[in-house]
Amino acid sequence: xxxxxxxxxxxxxxxxxxxxxxxxxxxxxxxxxxxxxxxxxxxxxxxxxxxxxxxxxxxxxxxxxxxxxxxxxxxxxxxxxxxxxxxxxxxxxxxxxxxxxxxxxxxxxxxxxxxxxxxxxxxxxxxxxxxxxxxxxxxxxxxxxxxxxxxxxxxxxxxxxxxxxxxxxxxxxxxxxxxxxxxxxxxxxxxxxxxxxxxxxxxxxxxxxxxxxxxxxxxxxxxxxxxxxxxxxxxxxxxxxxxxxxxxxxxxxxxxxxxxxxxxxxxxxxxxxxxxxxxxxxxxxxxxxxxxxxxxxxxxxxxxxxxxxx
Amino acid sequence: xxxxxxxxxxxxxxxxxxxxxxxxxxxxxxxxxxxxxxxxxxxxxxxxxxxxxxxxxxxxxxxxxxxxxxxxxxxxxxxxxxxxxxxxxxxxxxxxxxxxxxxxxxxxxxxxxxxxxxxxxxxxxxxxxxxxxxxxxxxxxxxxxxxxxxxxxxxxxxxxxxxxxxxxxxxxxxxxxxxxxxxxxxxxxxxxxxxxxxxxxxxxxxxxxxxxxxxxxxxxxxxxxxxxxxxxxxxxxxxxxxxxxxxxxxxxxxxxxxxxxxxxxxxxxxxxxxxxxxxxxxxxxxxxxxxxxxxxxxxxxxxxxxxxxx
Numbered sequence: 001x002x003x004x005x006x007x008x009x010x011x012x013x014x015x016x017x018x019x020x021x022x023x024x025x026x027x028x029x030x031x032x033x034x035x036x037x038x039x040x041x042x043x044x045x046x047x048x049x050x051x052x053x054x055x056x057x058x059x060x061x062x063x064x065x066x067x068x069x070x071x072x073x074x075x076x077x078x079x080x081x082x083x084x085x086x087x088x089x090x091x092x093x094x095x096x097x098x099x100x101x102x103x104x105x106x107x108x109x110x111x112x113x114x115x116x117x118x119x120x121x122x123x124x125x126x127x128x129x130x131x132x133x134x135x136x137x138x139x140x141x142x143x144x145x146x147x148x149x150x151x152x153x154x155x156x157x158x159x160x161x162x163x164x165x166x167x168x169x170x171x172x173x174x175x176x177x178x179x180x181x182x183x184x185x186x187x188x189x190x191x192x193x194x195x196x197x198x199x200x201x202x203x204x205x206x207x208x209x210x211x212x213x214x215x216x217x218x219x220x221x222x223x224x225x226x227x228x229x230x231x232x233x234x235x236x237x238x239x240x241x242x243x244x245x246x247x248x249x250x251x252x253x254x255x256x257x258x259x260x261x262x263x264x265x266x267x268x269x270x271x272x273x274x275x276x277x278x279x280x281x282x283x284x285x286x287x288x289x290x291x292x293x294x295x296x297x298x299x300x301x302x303x304x305x306x307x308x309x310x
Numbered sequence: 311x312x313x314x315x316x317x318x319x320x321x322x323x324x325x326x327x328x329x330x331x332x333x334x335x336x337x338x339x340x341x342x343x344x345x346x347x348x349x350x351x352x353x354x355x356x357x358x359x360x361x362x363x364x365x366x367x368x369x370x371x372x373x374x375x376x377x378x379x380x381x382x383x384x385x386x387x388x389x390x391x392x393x394x395x396x397x398x399x400x401x402x403x404x405x406x407x408x409x410x411x412x413x414x415x416x417x418x419x420x421x422x423x424x425x426x427x428x429x430x431x432x433x434x435x436x437x438x439x440x441x442x443x444x445x446x447x448x449x450x451x452x453x454x455x456x457x458x459x460x461x462x463x464x465x466x467x468x469x470x471x472x473x474x475x476x477x478x479x480x481x482x483x484x485x486x487x488x489x490x491x492x493x494x495x496x497x498x499x500x501x502x503x504x505x506x507x508x509x510x511x512x513x514x515x516x517x518x519x520x521x522x523x524x525x526x527x528x529x530x531x532x533x534x535x536x537x538x539x540x541x542x543x544x545x546x547x548x549x550x551x552x553x554x555x556x557x558x559x560x561x562x563x564x565x566x567x568x569x570x571x572x573x574x575x576x577x578x579x580x581x582x583x584x585x586x587x588x589x590x591x592x593x594x595x596x597x598x599x600x601x602x603x604x605x606x607x608x609x610x611x612x613x614x615x616x617x618x619x620x
Contacts, residue, residue: 076580125527145527184523187513188532195509198568200590202560203497205567213494215596217435217455222498224534226593233587240575240583250512251572255565257515258508262561265550270386273550277543280510283536286525 004165005067006031011059011081012072013037013046014232016098016124018136020070021051023169026138030165036062037133038073045133060088068165071097071109076238079108086112094118094158100185100235102149102178104242110151118158121149123181124171125189129230142170149178186246190239191254194247196228197236314475315377315404316341321369321391322382323347323356324542326408326434328446330380331361333479336448340475346372347443348383355443370398378475381407381419386548389418396422404428404468410495410545412459412488414552420461428468431459433491434481435499439540452480459488496556500549501564504557506538507546 008030010017017035024030035052036059037043047055056062063069063085071078078099089095095117099105102121113119126144128135146166150159163173176184203214203222218226240247264272318340320327327345334340345362346369347353357365366372373379373395381388388409399405405427409415412431423429436454438445456476460469473483486494513524513532524532550557574582 147527184527188524188527191512192509192532192535194571195505195568197587197590198564198571199502199505200593201586202501202564202567204589204593205563212596214498215593217457217494217498222502224538225502226590228534229587229590229593230595231587231591233584233591236587237580237583241578241580244575244578247575248572251568253512253515254508255568257512258505258561258565261504261508262558265554265557268551268554270547270551273547274543276511277507277539277541277546279514280507280536280539281541281543283510283514283525283539285540286522 002028003031004029004161004168007066008033008068008070009062009066010035010052010070010072011037011062011085012074012077013042013051013133014072015127015131015135015140017070017072018051018133019126019138019140020072020098020136020169022136022138023141024165027168027170029168030068034062034066038077042133049134051133059084063088063090063093065090067093068162069093069095071095071099074232074234074238075099075101075105075108075242076234078105079112082109082112086114089114089117091116092118094120094162096120096122096162098122098124100189100239101243102151102181106151106178118155119151120154120159120162121151121178122162122166123147123149123185124166126171127231129227131232131235139170141166144171146171146173147176147181148173149176149181151178182243182246186243186250190243190247191250193228193231193236194240194251195254196225199225200229312338313341314339314471314478317376318343318378318380319372319376320345320362320380320382321347321372321395322384322387323352323361323443324382325437325441325445325450327380327382328361328443329436329448329450330382330408330446330479332446332448333451334475337478337480339478340378344372344376348387352443359444361443369394373398373400373403375400377403378472379403379405381405381409381415384542384544384548385409385411385415385418385552386544388415389422392419392422396424399424399427401426402428404430404472406430406432406472408432408434410499410549411553412461412491416461416488428465429461430464430469430472431461431488432472432476433457433459433495434476435495436481437541439537441542441545449480451476454481456481456483457486457491458483459486459491461488492553492556496553496560500553500557501560503538503541503546504550504561505564506535509535510539 010021013035021033033052034054034056035046036056043055046052059081069085071081073081078097095113097105100123102123105121110119124141124146126140148163166173320331323345331343343362344364344366345356346366353365356362369391379395381391383391388407405423407415410433412433415431420429434451434456436450458473476483
C-alpha cells in the first residue's frame with residue numbers, strides 16, 4: 001500500500017482517531033501524524049504512547065501544512081473546531097470528519113472553511129463501547145462500511161484520494177447523500193442506542209428488582225442492551241440533538257408499534273405475536289448473509305461452536 | 311461426577327433439552343436418556359444423531375420409569391403435556407421444567423400431577439438465537455445462572471438432587487420465589503426481547519430505508535437487536551401471553567421513559583441526556599464485573615483485542 005497523504009492531522013484522539021492512526025500506520029497510508037485533543041491528559045497519553053508523531057496544544061497548530069485534517073470530536077464541537085482551524089488550513093488540503101450525523105456537521109463546519117479547501121464529510125460505521133486514546137486498534141474498520149458523504153461540488157480527485165485512504169484501512173467505501181445518510185443511520189444505529197439507553201434506565205429505576213439482580217441475571221437479552229448503552233455519553237447526546245427530526249419521527253413510529261404489540265398481548269392475540277416474531281427472524285438471516293455478523297451462537301461468547309454430537 | 315438420576319425423560323428436544331443432554335452426558339449425571347417431541351422430524355433427528363438412548367412417540371411413553379422428567383416445551387404447551395403424563399409418572403419421581411415464566415407454568419402443570427411426585431420448576435438463564443435438536447451444546451449452562459423456583463412444600467432431598475444435577479452441568483444454582491422470578495426476568499430478558507422485536511419490525515416497515523440498507527449498515531447497534539429478535543417465535547409468544555401483567559407494567563414504564571428522553575431531545579436538553587447516558591454506562595461496568603459478559607470490544611467479534619501500540 002502506498003502513501004496517500006504526507007501529513008494527516010487528527011483533531012480529537014478517541015476511539016475512531018486512534019484506530020485510524022493504527023490502521024493507517026500499519027498500511028503505510030500516512031506520512032507524519034499530528035494529533036491534538038482538548039484534554040491535557042489525552043494529549044499526554046498520545047505523546048507517551050507514541051500514538052502521534054507530533055502532539056500539539058491546539059487544533060490551529062495541528063492543521064498547519066496538513067494534507068488531510070480529520071475532525072474526530074463530538075458532533076456538537078465540530079463548528080467551534082472548524083472556526084478555529086479555518087484560517088490555518090493549507091490551500092488545497094482536504095478536511096473530513098467521522099461524525100455520526102452529516103447534515104448538522106455540514107452546516108456547522110462548511111461556513112468556516114476557506115475557498116480552495118476540499119470539505120468531504122465521512123462516517124465509518126464501526127465502533128465499540130470503549131472510548132479514549134487507548135481504545136483504538138488497527139482492525140476496527142475491516143469489513144465494515146465507511147460512508148463518504150460529499151456535499152455540493154466535490155473535486156473528483158480529492159474524493160478519490162479520501163476513498164483510497166479509507167479502503168486502505170480495510171473499509172468498504174460507499175457514497176451517500178447527507179439526508180439519506182441521516183435517515184439510514186437513525187434506523188440502524190441512533191434509534192437502537194436511544195432505546196437501549198431507555199431500557200437500561202428503566203431497569204435501574206425499578207426498585208423492586210435490585211441492581212445486583214439485574215446485573216447477575218442479565219445474560220438473556222439485557223446484557224446486549226447494556227453494551228450498546230455503555231457508549232460514549234457526549235457523542236450520543238450530540239447525535240440526538242443534531243438529528244432531532246429523524247429521531248422524533250422514528251421514536252413516534254416505535255412507540256406506536258410498541259403499543260400495537262402491547263395491545264396484542266393484553267388481548268391474548270398469539271397469532272399476531274407469532275407472525276411478528278417470525279418476520280423479524282428473517283431480517284436477522286439477511287444480516288448474517290450480508291457478512292455483517294457471525295452466526296455463531298450468542299456471538300460466540302466462549303461457548304462451544306455449533307453442536308457437539310453424541 | 312457421579313450419576314444423579316438413573317433415567318431422565320426430556321419432553322421437547324430443542325436448544326435447552328439438547329444442551330442438557332450433552333452437558334449431562336459429558337458429566338455422567340444421567341443414566342438412560344429418553345426423549346420425545348411433538349414433531350416427527352425432530353424425533354427422527356434425535357434418533358439418527360443418537361441424541362437420546364430411546365426416542366418415544368408420545369410423552370406418556372417417555373416418562374415411564376423416569377426418575378426425572380424435564381418439560382422442555384413452550385410455556386403454552388406445558389399444561390397439556392402435564393395432563394398427558396400425569397397418570398404415567400413413577401411415584402417419587404421429580405418433574406421439572408425449563409420455562410421462562412414460572413407462575414403460569416405452576417398453575418398449568420401442578421393440578422395434573424399426582425400425589426407423591428415432586429414438582430420443582432426451574433429456569434436456566436442461558437440460550438442462543440438458534441433452536442431445534444441440533445442447536446444444543448454441552449457448554450451452554452457453564453457460568454450461567456439456573457434459577458430453581460420451588461413452590462409450596464418441597465421435599466428437601468428432591469430439591470438437593472435437582473440442584474446437584476444443574477450444578478453438574480456447570481450452572482450457578484440459586485433459589486427464587488415464583489413471583490419474584492417473573493418480575494426479574496421481565497426486566498432482564500422479556501422486555502428487552504419485546505423491544506428488540508419492535509425495533510426490528512419498525513426498521514422493516516420504514517419504506518424510505520430499504521431492507522438491504524438496513525442489513526448492510528447494521529453494524530452499529532441494530533445488529534445486536536436482530537440477534538435478540540431472531541429467537542424462537544413460539545417460545546416468545548407464550549412468554550408474553552403468560553406473563554401479561556408484568557409485561558404491561560414494564561412496557562408502560564418504558565414508554566413513559568422514552569417519552570421523557572424524546573421531550574429532552576425536542577427541547578434540546580443536553581444535560582439531561584448526558585446524565586442519563588452516563589448512568590447507564592455504570593450499569594454496564596457492573597455486569598462485566600459480575601462476570602456475565604466480556605469487556606472485549608464489540609464482544610470480541612473478530613477484532614483485535616485491546617489496543618495495538620505504536
